Amino acid sequence: MYYIGIDVGGMSIKAGVADINGNVLHKTTIVTRGNYDAEYTISNDIHKLIVKLLDEANIPEEKIAAVGIGQAGSIDSERGIINYWNNIPMKNVHVVEELKKWHKMPVFIDNDANVAALGECVFGAAKGLRNVMLVTLGTGVGSGIIIDGKIYRGEYGAGAEAGHMRIVMNGEPCTCGGRGCWEAYASVSALIRQTKAAMEKHPESMMCSIAAEMGEVNGITSFKAARAGDKAALEVVARYIEYVGTGLVSLQNIFRPQIFLIGGGISKEGEFLTDRLEKFVQNGMFDKETGDPVKIRPAALHNDAGILGAAALAIESVK
């Protein structure tokens, strides 16, 4: 039997068919540009994508044990509903119910950070571990919490929003309307702001020439210059480590997971990033003497993370 993993993004939907070991046999994409003019259209698009995928892969629907969907926004996975999605305005969309009209196999939906964390447990950097926390650093800060091998969601699936922990009381404004959220300091968007501010102060910094070469300031700018020993960039990275690390200290003290994984584009900085974070958290955490030292690693599933995470949701849900 096979499993379908579907990764719903703002501009396109990706789908892949995988076996139980996480081998992706075939994948395909449709561009949607988020054109959801009516409630049912997203379900309709997912349906058409499933048909296209199986057709291209030449696999009959009877060979599919389950479908998993990873989707940004607030997802009520128990009821199979998208509560709401801030990127593309939609509320209370009954995706699973709609898809049941067209397909017989069971369908499961969950938040994209949650399925990414599960995917790492089933196929990736946390294979075989039961208590795992994935933190994705990107436009925002997402978190996926795996407790005893299962996704932790909170009531109505509205939990696991560690990006909105407060790390600086009454600090920087956050997109959520609050102040001092972790996301306002530790997201890549925040890092870009921090990089730009340092570049203004230090026009001699290598960050400026790197940005000119790349045509933009992005999440890599400061890390690239820091690796080359640029002083101002090393300061930007050190402060960013402190921002990310402060939130991780809190999560370590609350959860004591077996491992933290760092996802998002910045995870490509690898151990240059995670070794520094590990040192910061080990130094700051509560009760250093009990158990193992803190473990922080880059997430392992890069390009196929969305599809494999959603496939893992399908696999674990029908186990």
Place this chain on the structure above:
Amino acid sequence: MYYIGIDVGGMSIKAGVADINGNVLHKTTIVTRGNYDAEYTISNDIHKLIVKLLDEANIPEEKIAAVGIGQAGSIDSERGIINYWNNIPMKNVHVVEELKKWHKMPVFIDNDANVAALGECVFGAAKGLRNVMLVTLGTGVGSGIIIDGKIYRGEYGAGAEAGHMRIVMNGEPCTCGGRGCWEAYASVSALIRQTKAAMEKHPESMMCSIAAEMGEVNGITSFKAARAGDKAALEVVARYIEYVGTGLVSLQNIFRPQIFLIGGGISKEGEFLTDRLEKFVQNGMFDKETGDPVKIRPAALHNDAGILGAAALAIESVK
């Protein structure tokens, strides 16, 4: 069948025998003053207390289904070990193994905040709920996390230390060696510091006369004056609500539990405290539209909280 609940404190150990509905049939105490000169002595004291309790209650040991122990410090409940206890220096004490030498019934041990949270779920203010968070405000800030009806402990039982979330990056020093921990702002010890500072600034405040009358500044001082409308005291309470509330916002966004319970002596302030906290968290939390509004209530098990929590641990562990 009956259950024994044991509450180990720094100066004494309390024990009670309860039925499955949380009726305490008999309770007793021994004073220890924490005189544990050798590893086994705490187990020996607990053993003697069990014998004393059953003797006084006139209940044969065969009628006891299980024993639960609630104990401060870092507890590895899976292995039945006190990892360490900062109040009375001890490390790796195998309590459960020692007690098995004297008793046949199963014995379970867990952190005191964890069993208090479980006790509230089984007998108290969160009866019948499955996702519950208890925050105890006292000398420190403790937390007990119940997920799907079970205590969440983290690896080696070293988790659930929400008091050591960072709410002010590089803020006030904490007893744990870190800076800016929630405990450094939201504990009753911190409230007393905040009250004293306000009294110095406002010698006209009612807090000064209340403290003189009571012979000390304690956790009640500011609340008592605030209830009477004293301006400086209202400011102290408002700021304290902000400190406690900021940590609760983070926990709400991470966990989205069904209910938060506030324990510790200050919970006697009742809804004067929890209504204000509820308003603060509702206003500051992420994704206000999904699910139910935040619910914050005082813990319900006061004097017998330790015994009933430990009894609940015994009941749930043999279920």
